[in-house]
Amino acid sequence: MGAAYETIYFKADACDGCNECMSACARAKAQSDDQLQSRIQIVPSGEGFELALCRQCGDPECVLNCPAGALAKNAGSGVIAWDGSKCVNCLLCTVGCAYGGIAYDAQAGHVIKCDMCAGDPACVKVCTTGALKHVKTARIYNEVGNLEDLFAPGLSGCQGCNTELIMRHTLRRIGPDVVVATPPGCIPGMGSVGYNGLTGTKVPVFHPLLTNTASMLAGVRRHYKRMGRDVMAVALAGDGGTADVGFQSLSGAAERGEEILYICVDNEGYMNTGMQRSGCTPYGAWTSTTPVGERAHGKTQDAKNLPLLMVMHNCAYVATASTAFMQDLYDKLERAIEAAKTGFAYLHIYSPCTTGWRFPSDQNIEVARKAVETNFVLLWEFNPRDGLQLTHPAENAKPIDEYLEVLGKYRHLDPDQVEHIERTLANNLARIRGFAAAKGTASAEAGRG
Amino acid sequence: MSAVLAPKPAKAESKLVVCDGNEAAAWAVSLANVDMVAVYPITPQSSLVEYLAKFIADGRLGAEIVDVEGEHSVLSVLQGACLAGARTYTASCGPGLAFMFEPYLRTPGMRLPLVMTIVTRDTLTPQSVWGGHQDAMSVREVGWVQMYCESVQEVLDTTIMAYKIAEHHDVMLPVNICHDGNYLSFGAARCELPDQAEVNAFLGEKDVNWHVALDPQRPMAVDPLTGGAGGPGPSAFVRYRKGQCSGMQNSLKVITDMHEEWGRRFGRSHAPLIESYRMDGADYAIVTIGSMTGAAKDAVDAARARGEKVGLVKVKTYRPFPAEALASALAQVKAFGVVDRSVSFGWNCGPLFQDAITAMQCAPTRIPAMSFIGGLAGADLTVTHFERVIGRTKELARDGRPAATVWLNEKD
Numbered sequence: 121m122g123a124a125y126e127t128i129y130f131k132a133d134a135c136d137g138c139n140e141c142m143s144a145c146a147r148a149k150a151q152s153d154d155q156l157q158s159r160i161q162i163v164p165s166g167e168g169f170e171l172a173l174c175r176q177c178g179d180p181e182c183v184l185n186c187p188a189g190a191l192a193k194n195a196g197s198g199v200i201a202w203d204g205s206k207c208v209n210c211l212l213c214t215v216g217c218a219y220g221g222i223a224y225d226a227q228a229g230h231v232i233k234c235d236m237c238a239g240d241p242a243c244v245k246v247c248t249t250g251a252l253k254h255v256k257t258a259r260i261y262n263e264v265g266n267l268e269d270l271f272a273p274g275l276s277g278c279q280g281c282n283t284e285l286i287m288r289h290t291l292r293r294i295g296p297d298v299v300v301a302t303p304p305g306c307i308p309g310m311g312s313v314g315y316n317g318l319t320g321t322k323v324p325v326f327h328p329l330l331t332n333t334a335s336m337l338a339g340v341r342r343h344y345k346r347m348g349r350d351v352m353a354v355a356l357a358g359d360g361g362t363a364d365v366g367f368q369s370l371s372g373a374a375e376r377g378e379e380i381l382y383i384c385v386d387n388e389g390y391m392n393t394g395m396q397r398s399g400c401t402p403y404g405a406w407t408s409t410t411p412v413g414e415r416a417h418g419k420t421q422d423a424k425n426l427p428l429l430m431v432m433h434n435c436a437y438v439a440t441a442s443t444a445f446m447q448d449l450y451d452k453l454e455r456a457i458e459a460a461k462t463g464f465a466y467l468h469i470y471s472p473c474t475t476g477w478r479f480p481s482d483q484n485i486e487v488a489r490k491a492v493e494t495n496f497v498l499l500w501e502f503n504p505r506d507g508l509q510l511t512h513p514a515e516n517a518k519p520i521d522e523y524l525e526v527l528g529k530y531r532h533l534d535p536d537q538v539e540h541i542e543r544t545l546a547n548n549l550a551r552i553r554g555f556a557a558a559k560g561t562a563s564a565e566a567g568r569g
Numbered sequence: 570m571s572a573v574l575a576p577k578p579a580k581a582e583s584k585l586v587v588c589d590g591n592e593a594a595a596w597a598v599s600l601a602n603v604d605m606v607a608v609y610p611i612t613p614q615s616s617l618v619e620y621l622a623k624f625i626a627d628g629r630l631g632a633e634i635v636d637v638e639g640e641h642s643v644l645s646v647l648q649g650a651c652l653a654g655a656r657t658y659t660a661s662c663g664p665g666l667a668f669m670f671e672p673y674l675r676t677p678g679m680r681l682p683l684v685m686t687i688v689t690r691d692t693l694t695p696q697s698v699w700g701g702h703q704d705a706m707s708v709r710e711v712g713w714v715q716m717y718c719e720s721v722q723e724v725l726d727t728t729i730m731a732y733k734i735a736e737h738h739d740v741m742l743p744v745n746i747c748h749d750g751n752y753l754s755f756g757a758a759r760c761e762l763p764d765q766a767e768v769n770a771f772l773g774e775k776d777v778n779w780h781v782a783l784d785p786q787r788p789m790a791v792d793p794l795t796g797g798a799g800g801p802g803p804s805a806f807v808r809y810r811k812g813q814c815s816g817m818q819n820s821l822k823v824i825t826d827m828h829e830e831w832g833r834r835f836g837r838s839h840a841p842l843i844e845s846y847r848m849d850g851a852d853y854a855i856v857t858i859g860s861m862t863g864a865a866k867d868a869v870d871a872a873r874a875r876g877e878k879v880g881l882v883k884v885k886t887y888r889p890f891p892a893e894a895l896a897s898a899l900a901q902v903k904a905f906g907v908v909d910r911s912v913s914f915g916w917n918c919g920p921l922f923q924d925a926i927t928a929m930q931c932a933p934t935r936i937p938a939m940s941f942i943g944g945l946a947g948a949d950l951t952v953t954h955f956e957r958v959i960g961r962t963k964e965l966a967r968d969g970r971p972a973a974t975v976w977l978n979e980k981d
Contacts, residue, residue, distance in 0.1 A: 299653075299783045308794070316801045319790030324783040326652070326791035329671055332645035335637065339649025340783055343605060346633055347654070351785055369645060372638030 122178075124258035124265075125198025128160075128234070128241055130171040135251035137162060137169050141243035148242035149235075150228065157225055159234040160243045172220030174234040176200055181216030182233075191222075198258075199236050207231070256447050260289075267292040272320045277310040280474040280481025282443040282488065283385050284310065287356055290383060291323065293453055298352040299340050300325045303333045303366065305358035306392040307385065312356075330361045334373035337380045345379070352381065352460065359386040359400035363426045367399075374433035374464045381460035384426065387473040395476040399424040402496075403544060404537045406529040407476070417532055422544050427468040431502045431555065436463025439501035439511075442470050444489035448511055452501055459503065470497050478528020487526060494523040495545050498552050508555040520545065583835075584762040590724045590753035593760050594660065594686050594746070595620035597728030599630040600768045601684075602775075604655035607635040607646040611665040612698045613750040614688040618660060632658075640669035644683070648672060651681045652783040652791060656732065656775045659683075662750060663690035663704045670708070676743045677712030677813055679792060682735035682777050683743040685713075686728065689859070689910075690750040691946045699947025700750030702859065702911040706920045712813055714744040714820050715888040717859045721758040723839050724748045729763070730827045733772055737827075739819040741780060747887075749860040749910075751947050756860075763835050771834055817889045824886055842891035844883040845898045847873055851880030853966040854899055855958050856907040858884045858921055861943075861950045865908070868955030879959050884921060892928035899929065904937045904969070906962035908955075908977075910944040918942075918974045937969045943977030950977065 142158035150157040161172035176198050183191045183200060190206035191213060193199070202222075207230055213222050214231060222233040234241075244254045270291040277284045283306055291298070300323055302308045311320035313327050328336045333355045341353035362370060362384040373380060389407050390396040397407040402423045406412050410419040430438045437459030441449040452467060459465040472487040474480070479487055491497040492512055499512035520542055524530040533541075588596070594617050598606065606625075608618035624630040635646050640661050647657040661669060666687060676683055691701030705715060714734065718724045724746065731744040748754065778784070781791055796806040825841045832838030844862075847869055848854060857865045862883045869881045882898045882905075884891070899905055909919020916923055918940035926938050941958050944950040954977045965971055 296788075297785045299785070314790045314793040316795055316805050317793060319788075319793060321790060322788060324785055324788045324791070326783055327793075328645070329675065332641060332672055335642035335645030336649035336652075338635065338642075339605065339607070339646035339651070339655070340653045341649075342633055342635065342646075343650040343653035343655040346604065351653075368638060369642045372642055375638070376635070 123195070123198070124261040125176060126236065126239065126254065126256050126258050127176065128173060128236070128244060129253040129255045130173070131251050131253070132168050132170065134249045135162065135169045136249055137164065138249075140246045140248075141252055144242040144246040148237065149232070152227070154227065157227060157232070159232055161220060172223075174200060174217075174221030175219050176234075176236070181218070182213035182222050185212040185216035187212065197236070197239070200233065201235065202231065202233055204230060260446060260450050264289065264292045267295070268322070270296065270322045271312065272322070275310045275312065275320055277306065278473075278475045278481070280484045281306070281471070282484050283307060283387075283471050285443055286383070286385055286469055286471065287312065289450075290354070290356070290453060293450075294352055294354060294457060296323050297350065298323050298354055299337070301328045301333045301337050301353070301355045301357070302326075303328045303355070303357050303361040304330045304392075305361055305390075306387065307356045307358065309392040331365050332369045333357050333361060333366055334378065334380060334382060335369040338373050338376070338378040341379050352457070353379065355380065355382040357382065357384055358390075358392070359384055359388060359426070360390045360398040363399040363424050371433065374430060374435050374466065377436070377463045379460055379463060381456055381465045381467070383467045383469060385469055385471045386426075387471040387476065388423065389473075389476060391473045391476040400426060403540055404530060404533050406532065412532045417534065417537065418529075425548065427466065428551070428555075430466040430468075431508060433464070434504055435466050435502075436460070437465040437501070437503050438468075439466075440468045440470070440497065440499050442488045442492050442497060442499060444485050444492060445499060445512065448499060452511075455501070455503075476529070478531075479526055483526065487523075490518070490523040490526065494518045494520050495549055496520065496523050498549065500552060500556070502555075507558065508552065510552065510556055514549055514553075583764055586760050586762055587757055588721065588760050589616075589755050589757045590718070590721045590748045591617035591688065591755070592620050593721045593725040594728050594748070595624060596760075596762055597725045598632075598658045599624050600763065600765060601658075601729050601732050601772060602656065602769070603630070603632045603658045605633045605635065605647065605650040606658045607637050607643040608659060609637055609640050609643050609661070609665060611640070611662055613690060613700065613754045614660045614662050614665070614686070617686065617688060617754070640665040641672060644669045644672035644676065644685075647683055648676065648679065648681055649783070651683060651777055652781065654778045654782065654784070656777060657683050658685070660686035660688055662688045663692055666704045666708065667692065673708060673713070674711055678809065680741040680780060680813070680816065681743060682732070682741055684728070684731045684735055685743065685745055687745050687747045688750050688754045689747050691911075695946075697946040700752060700754075700910075701945045701947070702747070702909070703945075705745065705747045706911040706913075709888055709920065712742065712817065713888065714740070714742055714817070714824075714886070715747055716744070716824070716886050717747045717884065718753060719860055719862045719883065719885075721753060721756065721760050722837070724753060725760055725762070726831060726835070726837060726839060729768055729772070730831055733827050734820060734823050736775065736777055737820075737823045740816050740823050742813070742816045742820065747859065752860040761837070767834060771830065821886070821889055821891060840883070840885055842886045842894045843898055844885065846881040846883065848880035848882065848898060850878060851901070852878040852903055853962050854880045854882055854902045854905045855955065855962055856882050856884065856895075856899075856905055856921065856925055858887065858908075859910065861908060861910065864950055864952050865955045865958075868952045868959060871952070872956070872959050877959065877963065879963070887921070887924075890924050890928065892931065895925060895928045896931040899925075899936065900932055902936060902966070904939075904962055904966035906939045906941055906958050906965065908941045908943060908950070908958055910942075910950075912942055937965050937971050939965055939971045940974040941977055942974060945978065948978040948981060954978075
């Protein structure tokens, strides 16, 4: 597979035209306050703004046009570098670029372009609106693109479900020395353990009971360890089997520090069996067992905060993650894999359910993103040494309506219910911040080695 | 008071100890070189797992011990370990057995050769912590092999044999050794510990997951979905079920062979399926199970001394039920009485009684039989109780008219 590279992503509707990015670039690259010397240019366009910036193209016209060999794409970083010692100032490069990514700087007397600041772009650092982002997911593609996909092609998940994404990425990263438990739910439902003697997985996989995933894995891992074999024990489980009927075995295994990577794919209910409520179903949500009628308006209790419960077990690692933030998910997956070599690692990944939450199947990642941007879902991680910390800023959260209104399961909500949800989210955030502030005190040095 | 049929001098390598049934079971586990034990304490099993923990702490048993948060996880941990290739052990009873029912139910279907002692205890409710067979009898139809012991020595010997039976390729099923709560769990007796090298030679190499495994070196999906209407599902399911039934029936011969080999190697023999005691020329018989048999044999001896033509048949292997052996042993009597330490709800009799009369369908003529229930919730079954059983069964042999179930401890 070819290589992918880091990039600077521009979200036009988030840009307020403050031009701080241009100032920062000019200062960093030309020690100047003149925004004309910035490699990034924000240009008013109608009501909003457009971006003029080098895209570090895969098949760059500027490089093709250059007669002097002054422009070259670096195969390692992907950055198109300009070499002043070779440049003949013909400006043919600027003619070739459709993005305004390379332009003549009159003060400098030659063309200028973005060099990505060696992987730490100055412009992104000063952008407070989120219009500019440094997207580093290229690393994921480069690192796992050539690793074997350990699930069979064509698993039968619902259209638009992100669980298949989670499964494939996780196993690619872990590799073949693994035993995978997939308790009853969507994950075996989409064929991971197979039917009638056929399997959907290229590594050892099994159905535990809905109730005993963590216990069975503990037995597997312990025996291999005893035999001197390094075989990883991984659970890919739903929220029902994790938070409800499987919680006792989960809690026991976490308390004992069993060396397991337990991934809970939280779609907020028993979606595989027809969308019944679980302990992870949020307040107000419609499910088939918390229906909406004249006298009932969805679930009347808040969701159980399962990842926080796992923090209270002082696991080697606990984190929440979202498939809308893959770089963050990947970083956490790596830390969880490492932690599971010596203790219990718990990863809670939110999985919007196109079928059960009632939204269009092409909107999964967007729904996941909105959940995080509205603070409905908080992204954080914990280990006993460093305590808990938020990994995605919770300030400037968007109004909760932006999340609720895209989901059919919340269509019936009245203002009181929305207010309840807002209160719950505020409490959740305050609690998580409390844990984050307490890091280094209560939980420090209490972990298992 | 002993199930030993033909005592021979102990071999020089053996060691004599005085211990109770719980300790004897722990000794057996130690001698069987088990890889992993998972435990959760419950009366009257607790001292058994304490002995195991101590043996492991002292380095006598090189197994991994997992102290889990409940019986459900006990069996689940062991299933995982077994699928990874471990020889395993646990013990439970009563409410603990009820709690582990979900993985218990699944173990024989996965054909995992787990070995588990049930230190039998009556089930709730009424609230009770004492012995009775209701726990083990309540799971009799699930597909585990069940053997009931009479003495401390038989507990030790049977527990070691259980591994060879469970792991036999013709069987591949989990095995319960049932020993009576209170009477065997805490009753101390002389017990001979077999030589380790001899036990090793008897058990051979362990081979527990050749047929189903969770092993990256031979990846497979364990327990994929089968059944449903149409396609290959239903027939696959039927083949699994039939295979399980075959394993169960095969175990009758394997159990017999293992007991025979045990006798040859260790100079101590126990009846494998049933034991016929003073059945020569018996006009009528009583049928027993478990530790009550000792007092029952004393009562039979006393009755024989008085000239009564009574014999006794003890059932050791309860699942699979030794129907042919029992029918053959009782073929010549005019009546028999069956003593249970548990009840079969809905039939108003004991479960062993039910099985016995079902087995007697093989007999050429109908033989009158009666159900006696005693020893519930730790109640003592004494020689006096068995004299009553013998007397009532004698009456039955005379008039051929069975009465309703007799509750032995009702007026104690």
